[in-house]
Amino acid sequence: MSEPWEDDELDGPVRKFMYVNRRAPYGTIYALESLEVVLIAAAFEQDVTLVFMDDGVYQIKKDQNTDAIGVKNFSPTYRALEGYDVEKLYVEKESLESRGLTTDDLVVPVQVVNNDQLAELMEEQEVILSF
Amino acid sequence: MPMLHTVNKSPFERRTLDTALRHAVKGAGVLLIEDGVYAAFDGTVVAEKVKAALADHKIYVLGPDIAARGMSEHHVIDGLEVVDYGGFVDLVTEYDKVQSWL
């Protein structure tokens, strides 16, 4: 964290930020660059919530092995989020189930919420960044 | 006020509109922009779904995107409100926050 441009922390109010991840990894860059936002955002000590829904649940699928596609596997980074005090990770139940997945398939512990609970959770936020 | 959900995908190609509607609480607004405006017209296979959503949501559609696509405001489903970019700005300020379902 010593690059000059990362040194722009500021004092201010703590706001409720939600990052909504809806895209699968590797097919497009959104998942990776969204993770980069979350890592930088952690330095600002805001109230951060991370949501994985739709194809976003595939971002945290276990056993990703990218050796043969020539792209870096960034899934281990999700396990490092706890060290950045990003601890509120939610997965939408319907997204998980409709893809035949369970929480056992995921690289990080998450809280599973249903569609309606997620809608309420979104309403509680102040800033929503959707990727 | 709850939030404003924007949808910019055609409902015939992507499920973004469904996703937005499933996550919009009662009283939340939905704004159709770009290719999302194709959901706004009568006589399509999604029209009934949009009409049903009007029970819980105000639904808006961006007029300039309708005109650009050769579609007609006269065929917009009754109960939807056509807005221009200024109206888009007003909605953003009237609702508490914006969720862009990209």
Next chain:
Amino acid sequence: MKLSILVNEGPYQHQSADTAIQFTKAALEKGHEIFRVFFYHDGVNNGTRFAVPPQDDRNITEQWTEMAKEHNLDLVICIAAAQRRGILDENEAKRQGKDGDNIAEGFRISGLGQLIEAGIQSDRLVIFGD
């Protein structure tokens, strides 16, 4: 009200940059303050001065530059996304040992922190993308 804009797609490929421009214009006309426009993902390509669209087409980068001049807009390109995609200002070109820069007038390159700050400081953050 204080608004910030996030542009996540490059120009021409998607309508998102055009929509963002029209939205920003309308917001300024209504007297709102634009705290910042942040360019992320392929959105950083909005800030290259090397694009030469056909004469009968709009020039999206110039539209941003003009708006920035007229309204003193803060147009910020994400440095991490820009490095991947080859958008450089003079400092970055020097730092990375590249033989030229391509950033357009009115834009500046800075960190993702600028996006978070926009989220903290603005009443609304509006995202345009694909």
